[in-house]
Amino acid sequence: MKNVSSDLEIREISLQDYKERFTEVFDIGSGSFGKVIKAIDNECKKMIAIKVILQQGSYESTYKCVQNEITMMNKFKMKEICNLSDYFHINSSFYLILEFCSLGNISKYKTKMTSPILLAIIRDISKPLEKFHKEGFVHYDIKPQNILLTLSGDIKVCDFGIMGRELESVKNTTNAISSLKKGTEMYMAPEVKEMNQLSTAADIYSLGVTIFEMISGIPLCLTNCTSSQQWFDENQHKISNGKPIAPIIEKIVNSCLISDPSSRISAINILKMIPSLPPSFILLKDLTTVDMGSIV
Numbered sequence: 001m002k003n004v005s006s007d008l009e010i011r012e013i014s015l016q017d018y019k020e021r022f023t024e025v026f027d028i029g030s031g032s033f034g035k036v037i038k039a040i041d042n043e044c045k046k047m048i049a050i051k052v053i054l055q056q057g058s059y060e061s062t063y064k065c066v067q068n069e070i071t072m073m074n075k076f077k078m079k080e081i082c083n084l085s086d087y088f089h090i091n092s093s094f095y096l097i098l099e100f101c102s103l104g105n106i107s108k109y110k111t112k113m114t115s116p117i118l119l120a121i122i123r124d125i126s127k128p129l130e131k132f133h134k135e136g137f138v139h140y141d142i143k144p145q146n147i148l149l150t151l152s153g154d155i156k157v158c159d160f161g162i163m164g165r166e167l168e169s170v171k172n173t174t175n176a177i178s179s180l181k182k183g184t185e186m187y188m189a190p191e192v193k194e195m196n197q198l199s200t201a202a203d204i205y206s207l208g209v210t211i212f213e214m215i216s217g218i219p220l221c222l223t224n225c226t227s228s229q230q231w232f233d234e235n236q237h238k239i240s241n242g243k244p245i246a247p248i249i250e251k252i253v254n255s256c257l258i259s260d261p262s263s264r265i266s267a268i269n270i271l272k273m274i275p276s277l278p279p280s281f282i283l284l285k286d287l288t289t290v291d292m293g294s295i296v
Helices: 015-021 059-075 115-134 173-181 203-218 226-235 247-256 267-273
Strands: 022-031 034-041 045-054 084-090 093-099 146-151 155-157
Touching: 015 022, 022 045, 034 247, 045 059, 059 084, 059 093, 115 146, 115 203, 115 247, 203 226, 203 247, 203 267, 226 247, 247 267
Parallel strands: none
Antiparallel strands: 022 034, 034 045, 045 093, 084 093, 146 155
16 A cells, blocks of 8 residues: 655654543553554543554654554545544554544444434445445454444444555555555455455445344355345345335445446446435434335
């Protein structure tokens, strides 16, 4: 992945200044990158999330990766993207101050969602994807763990660490291969795994895998089915919670998971397929009892 060129400077602060400004509550989660902490920002008296990124490899490469993530989040500010309010580093660890999404990521709600909620998620992931893709950028890491929900009903895309310009071919691009392998393989499009002919269509495939998993409970590659349509047919067109799947969702998922990237549906065309929905805060109020209404 080519790092987006940026003159962005990440300031350094002291550990004492950090402790005076923030009161850590508990760790939300952790991974190879570092961890995410729920905390209180004592300056604005708000609950926030702190993403702590540990040095991986050289300090310079980590700095550039964090710089890229900050640049992307600042470039594409919109309601459907997790808001970044501040950033800094303490020694070799980097800190991103993010809005706190109290309902967590959507992976904890697998098989519990109804068709209207799934359509809202598809819509609110596709909105930023449409903007990214229009300007020639690819997120490269769309998956359930990177889609967050807020108490007010907002659906947010997060984690822009490997986002960058689309690349026609990366077989001979070492940096691109190294960066993309940080994504989660089971959500990757076939061409990303093969490191060939990468384009914005890679995000669309990942969106299809993500929504399929929210319906079935597991990614398509872990089922015994060779296609999403086969799974829908064998499971009587129902979500694993027994509720019916809106036909439009099946159509969108199938269109996302086409092997040939040039034949996949685009984000803008997905948005054109989404029917009018109630506000997200109503849909998310109770993940198990929302009325299907006329969407089915």
